[in-house]
Amino acid sequence: DAGITQSPRHKVTETGTPVTLRCHQTENHRYMYWYRQDPGHGLRLIHYSYGVKDTDKGEVSDGYSVSRSKTEDFLLTLESATSSQTSVYFCAISESPGAYNNEQFFGPGTRLTVL
Amino acid sequence: AQTVTQSQPEMSVQEAETVTLSCTYDTSENNYYLFWYKQPPSRQMILVIRQEAYKQQNATENRFSVNFQKAAKSFSLKISDSQLGDTAMYFCAFMKARANAGNMLTFGGGTRLMVKP
Numbered sequence: 001d002a003g004i005t006q007s008p009r010h011k012v013t014e015t016g017t018p019v020t021l022r023c024h025q026t027e028n029h030r031y032m033y034w035y036r037q038d039p040g041h042g043l044r045l046i047h048y049s050y051g052v053k054d055t056d057k058g059e060v061s062d063g064y065s066v067s068r069s070k071t072e073d074f075l076l077t078l079e080s081a082t083s084s085q086t087s088v089y090f091c092a093i094s095e096s097p098g099a100y101n102n103e104q105f106f107g108p109g110t111r112l113t114v115l
Numbered sequence: 116a117q118t119v120t121q122s123q124p125e126m127s128v129q130e131a132e133t134v135t136l137s138c139t140y141d142t143s144e145n146n147y148y149l150f151w152y153k154q155p156p157s158r159q160m161i162l163v164i165r166q167e168a169y170k171q172q173n174a175t176e177n178r179f180s181v182n183f184q185k186a187a188k189s190f191s192l193k194i195s196d197s198q199l200g201d202t203a204m205y206f207c208a209f210m211k212a213r214a215n216a217g218n219m220l221t222f223g224g225g226t227r228l229m230v231k232p
Contacts, residue, residue, distance in 0.1 A: 031218070042119070042206050042222030043160075058219060090160065094218060102148065102210065102218045106160035 003027055004107035006091050012113045019078040021110050023091030025071075032074040033092040033104065034058075034066060036085075043090060049074055081114045088112075117142045117209050121223035128197045129231050135182075136192045136226045138207030144168075146212035149183065149190045150220070154204040163205070166190065168212075194228075202230045 003026030013019050023032060031050055035043040035058075045058030047066040055066050063085060065077045078085055091107040118141045128134035140149070151163040166174045166183050173181050178198075182191045194201055207223040 033219070035220075040124075040224050042208075042224050043220070044222070045219050048219060059221075088158070092160075092220075103162055103165070104218070104220060109158045 004091060004093055004105060006089075006107040006110050008110060009108065010111045012115065013081050014115050015082055016080050019081050019112065019114075021076045021089055021091075021112070023074045023076070023107055025074075025091075025093050027093060027095075027105070028071060029093040029095045029105075030071075031094045031096070032068065033094075034064075034074065034076045035090045035092065036060065036087040037090060037109070038087050046076065046089075081112075083114050086112060086114045117144070117211070117221045119207055119209050119221050119223035121205075121207055121226050123226045124224070125227045125229070127229040127231055128194075130197055130199060132197055133193060133195045134197055134228065136194075136205050136207075136228065138190045138192070138223055140188050140190065140207070140209050140221075140223075142188070142209065142211075144211050148210045148212065148218075149181075150208040150210065151179070151181070151190075151192045152206045152208060152222075153201075154206065154225075155200075155202070160206075164192065197230045199230050199232060201228065203228060 005024045007022045033048040034046040037043045049055045049068040067075045089110045092104040094104045147168045149166045153161045164176045178195045204225045208220045
């Protein structure tokens with residue numbers, strides 16, 4: 001299994017509070033991604049990173065920010081959590097966009113509940 | 116923008132039988148990749164099989180095979196000799212072939228498969 005951990009694994013918070021989710025990898029992969037999973041929608045991309053301090057928006061980026069100060073860590077921040085951000089969050093990594101090594105490996109997920 | 120549609124929210128199959136999960140997609144890209152991921156109750160996302168759009172031959176991985184119809188933009192997954200451990204959510208996903216940027220996956224809504232003993 002690819003070395004990807006997410007912390008925390010479960011979190012319950014209140015509307016309006018800031019929340020930071022952490023993704024840590026030991027594979028030295030260049031690309032990292034944050035997805036959210038909601039019933040009926042599969043997984044949707046929030047933000048991704050293509051290197052240290054290089055990030056870009058995904059499909060559902062409103063209300064989220066990210067940071068990557070080290071290759072191994074990719075942080076997802078909800079500045080002011082809302083109930084619509086209740087979801088399961090997955091981190092993923094990939095080595096490169098190349099044809100034979102573009103597989104994305106997923107972390108175990110974080111279940112976030114915003115009350 | 117790409118869209119991926121899985122029209123079967125739930126399916127069931129008897130153990131040892133064969134089942135086919137459907138997936139259609141919409142894109143204007145000519146070069147891309149298609150994937151099937153499995154998500155068991157543990158919530159872990161597991162890659163089942165991958166297809167490169169430029170390859171005409173359908174991908175096969177043991178009991179899993181695909182029927183890739185590029186003109187029809189269809190990508191179905193066939194599971195042969197179904198096992199109880201195949202019970203899971205299955206997601207179809209699309210990825211553009213991009214040489215120098217992150218490869219974002221676009222997922223379908225998923226099909227929940229139940230294998231019955």
